[in-house]
Structures are given as C-alpha cells and as structure tokens.
Amino acid sequence: MKKHHWIQTVIISAGVAGMMTASALAAGSVTKGKYYMKKTCRPCHATKDAKGGLVTPLTKTQAQWKEYFKENKHNKGTQKLSDVLPANKLVHIEAFCVAHASDSPQPETCGG
Numbered sequence: 001m002k003k004h005h006w007i008q009t010v011i012i013s014a015g016v017a018g019m020m021t022a023s024a025l026a027a028g029s030v031t032k033g034k035y036y037m038k039k040t041c042r043p044c045h046a047t048k049d050a051k052g053g054l055v056t057p058l059t060k061t062q063a064q065w066k067e068y069f070k071e072n073k074h075n076k077g078t079q080k081l082s083d084v085l086p087a088n089k090l091v092h093i094e095a096f097c098v099a100h101a102s103d104s105p106q107p108e109t110c111g112g
C-alpha cells in the first residue's frame with residue numbers, strides 16, 4: 001500500500017513537470033527565437049545605419065518588448081509584425097527578446 005502511494009506520487013509529479021514544460025514551449029523558445037531573429041529580422045536591423053535601424057533584445061526593456069509584440073505593429077505602425085513573420089514564429093522571437101532585454105538578468109545582443 002505504501003509503495004503504491006509512492007509510485008502514484010512519482011507519476012503525478014512527472015505529469016505536472018510535463019505540463020510545465022509544455023506551457024513553457026507554448027510561450028516560446030528562446031533558442032528558436034534567437035535563430036528566427038538572426039535569420040528574419042537581423043538583415044534589416046543589424047546596425048544603426050541598417051534599413052530598419054539597430055534592433056536587438058537590448059534596445060528595449062522586458063515590458064517594452066511584451067507591449068511591442070502584443071501590439072503587433074511594425075515599421076512605425078505601417079504594417080503588422082505578423083506580416084513579417086507568422087505569429088507562431090514571433091512567439092519565439094518575443095521569448096528571446098524578453099529573456100535578453102536591457103533589464104533582463106542576461107542582457108545580450110543578437111550576436112553573430
């Protein structure tokens with residue numbers, strides 16, 4: 001009987017951990033975001049003189065990035081950010097930008 005309870009606890013804990021992992025993925029992957037940002041955004045945003053000016057995770061705070069992705073506007077509001085890249089990929093870029101924002105524990109530029 002005791003053993004049975006122990007096994008049940010293990011199974012329930014594994015289930016909860018699995019759910020937590022799944023929701024973390026749904027909220028976006030920092031690693032994928034870095035990849036997509038380099039590939040899609042960086043060509044227009046690598047330097048101050050680039051077409052879109054310098055944009056890296058460091059150019060905004062965590063709150064500013066969340067707001068920016070929520071508004072879904074790009075290029076001074078002239079287009080949707082989701083027209084640049086589909087929303088299911090933007091979630092990863094958002095995760096990357098927030099994780100490395102200027103006020104994040106790990107500030108980081110796009111690198112490369």
Ligand code: HEC
Binds near residue numbers: 044075
């Ligand atoms: C084809 C070129 C191009 C691509 C690709 C591009 N941008 Fe931009 N982006 C621009 C231009 C142009 C502006 C306007 C710059 C200005 O203010 O003069 C801009 C502006 C911005 C700004 C400043 C605020 C705003 O919206 O005006 C942010 C932040 C930004 N882009 C993020 C991104 C992200 C994230 C991606 C990738 C998903 C991306 N951009 C892809 C050209 C691009």
